[in-house]
Amino acid sequence: MGKKEKYDIIVVGGGPAGAFFALEMIKTHPEKSILLIERGKRVEQRKCPEAETGKCLKCKPFCQIMNGFSGAGAFSDGKLSLYNKEDDDFYVGGNLHKYAGVDETKRLIDYTDGIYLEFGATKELEGVDHPGEISLIRKTAETAGLDLINIPIRHLGTDKAHILYQKIENYLEKHGVEFLFNAEVQDLTIEDNIVHGVIYKVKNEIYYVSADTVVLAVGRVGANWLLELCNKHNIKTSPGVIDVGVRYELKDSVMAQINELLYEGKFIAKPLPYNDKVRTFCQNPSGFVTTEVYDGGVTLVNGHALKDTKSTNTNLALLVSLNLRDMPNPMEYSRNIARNMNALAGGNVIVQRLGDIRMGKRTWPEELEKNSVVPTLKSASAGDLSLAMPYRELCDILGFIEMMDKVAPGFANPDNLMYGPELKFYSNKVELSTSLETSVSGLYSIGDGCGLTRGLMMASASGVYLARKMF
Numbered sequence: 001m002g003k004k005e006k007y008d009i010i011v012v013g014g015g016p017a018g019a020f021f022a023l024e025m026i027k028t029h030p031e032k033s034i035l036l037i038e039r040g041k042r043v044e045q046r047k048c049p050e051a052e053t054g055k056c057l058k059c060k061p062f063c064q065i066m067n068g069f070s071g072a073g074a075f076s077d078g079k080l081s082l083y084n085k086e087d088d089d090f091y092v093g094g095n096l097h098k099y100a101g102v103d104e105t106k107r108l109i110d111y112t113d114g115i116y117l118e119f120g121a122t123k124e125l126e127g128v129d130h131p132g133e134i135s136l137i138r139k140t141a142e143t144a145g146l147d148l149i150n151i152p153i154r155h156l157g158t159d160k161a162h163i164l165y166q167k168i169e170n171y172l173e174k175h176g177v178e179f180l181f182n183a184e185v186q187d188l189t190i191e192d193n194i195v196h197g198v199i200y201k202v203k204n205e206i207y208y209v210s211a212d213t214v215v216l217a218v219g220r221v222g223a224n225w226l227l228e229l230c231n232k233h234n235i236k237t238s239p240g241v242i243d244v245g246v247r248y249e250l251k252d253s254v255m256a257q258i259n260e261l262l263y264e265g266k267f268i269a270k271p272l273p274y275n276d277k278v279r280t281f282c283q284n285p286s287g288f289v290t291t292e293v294y295d296g297g298v299t300l301v302n303g304h305a306l307k308d309t310k311s312t313n314t315n316l317a318l319l320v321s322l323n324l325r326d327m328p329n330p331m332e333y334s335r336n337i338a339r340n341m342n343a344l345a346g347g348n349v350i351v352q353r354l355g356d357i358r359m360g361k362r363t364w365p366e367e368l369e370k371n372s373v374v375p376t377l378k379s380a381s382a383g384d385l386s387l388a389m390p391y392r393e394l395c396d397i398l399g400f401i402e403m404m405d406k407v408a409p410g411f412a413n414p415d416n417l418m419y420g421p422e423l424k425f426y427s428n429k430v431e432l433s434t435s436l437e438t439s440v441s442g443l444y445s446i447g448d449g450c451g452l453t454r455g456l457m458m459a460s461a462s463g464v465y466l467a468r469k470m471f
């Protein structure tokens with residue numbers, strides 16, 4: 001299926017990590033032949049039918065939101081998290097700095113940001129003006145027991161992200177990168193701990209293509225498959241932290257100050273009695289709650305904001321981080337929560353009023369119709385999240401909401417909506433060297449799927465870093 005039987009490099013996954021790896025590789029080593037295998041479609045052919053049908057159709061063979069060129073990035077909100085110059089912590093986005101070092105990671109982010117700008121990203125940054133007002137919000141947060149992390153953000157917007165990634169796709173093709181779309185890698189050939197190629201499937205046909213270097217950039221959507229692959233081939237992994245939570249939706253008016261000054265306020269706290277870390281994540285002013293479907297049909301919630309189409313609600317994730325170090329595969333814990341929650345809603349995601357959760361009752365569809373916060377995800381089933389969300393995580397989230405109410409009065413309004421499940425599948429870490437090579441010679445991994453990163457900017461930067469380190 002590929003034009004050749006052997007390539008210098010095979011990249012599995014065309015998300016931001018794989019795409020930016022290829023972009024940098026054609027600059028640093030234009031002589032190398034690269035085949036990029038992606039199980040989804042070209043970015044310009046990707047379309048989530050939910051926008052028209054009003055409900056998730058669980059697209060076969062793969063969810064359009066998560067798969068295809070630019071990966072989860074195509075329909076993502078395109079909030080590129082940068083960093084604070086005076087700070088040695090990156091707080092969000094992952095752990096690239098643990099491999100590349102802090103200074104190098106800052107340079108990588110600057111460089112990667114420059115590429116996003118070249119391909120048409122907006123020049124404006126969010127969260128950099130009004131330092132006096134931001135420090136007042138920080139003070140109020142600290143009094144309530146919360147930390148506020150303020151990082152400059154470049155906001156593409158979902159609709160603009162799509163166009164930008166299409167330009168990158170065209171550029172790569174023009175510069176000799178070969179693509180295989182609708183092709184799913186099923187396995188690797190590894191002998192004497194050295195990788196030799198990949199086995200992939202197109203429709204129902206199985207093919208083999210060889211390379212001395214293989215890069216796995218399979219994202220969260222491929223994290224479970226990657227773990228199975230590691231188990232099968234004795235590639236070293238270690239369990240990491242999992243994030244379990246909900247998507248929270250409330251009126252823009254409650255979040256007006258935070259939205260205007262920060263666009264995305266990253267708040268962190270450790271509510272009693274469990275002291276678990278709870279944080280806000282992926283805030284979308286005037287945005288929309290969405291769904292995403294994983295292998296095995298697990299449906300999760302997420303959210304995005306469009307540059308040109310606006311709602312009157314803000315949505316954000318409230319995530320609890322847990323370190324289940326005794327579990328060999330903590331992702332199973334999250335998956336079980338998701339399976340139960342989906343099963344309660346007939347395969348769907350659940351939405352519940354905060355006031356109903358507090359009163360220990362489910363939300364009925366007719367109550368939702370009268371609710372002052374109108375859900376932007378029309379397909380979510382009104383129901384009872386507390387039947388499937390563990391007590392501990394629910395307590396953590398409810399405690400956190402009360403704390404946030406002191407920073408943004410109205411954050412604990414009973415009409416605010418909780419959607420579940422929102423989980424992040426990046427808990428199993430593939431063990432990597434400082435040049436991002438796995439324990440198998442010639443086999444590398446980047447991006448979210450191997451637990452290295454957790455966001456667009458770091459995933460993209462991890463691709464750039466690997467291209468520079470590889471040869």
Ligand SMILES: Cc1cc2nc3c(=O)[nH]c(=O)nc-3n(C[C@H](O)[C@H](O)[C@H](O)COP(=O)(O)OP(=O)(O)OC[C@H]3O[C@@H](n4cnc5c(N)ncnc54)[C@H](O)[C@@H]3O)c2cc1C
Nearest residue numbers: 013015016017039071072076079185219222447448455456
């Ligand atoms: C709705 C939504 C909104 C988001 N908003 C933001 C945001 O505003 N800011 C931010 O920083 N992050 C955001 N994210 C997260 C961000 O999109 C990811 O962190 C980022 O895309 C990770 O890049 P990646 O290349 O590692 O993986 P992905 O983007 O997940 O790409 C992996 C690719 O690999 C392919 N693949 C997987 N397995 C195989 C296989 N076996 N064979 C062939 N191909 C395979 C998949 O089809 C996919 O295209 C959002 C995510 C979602 C879903």
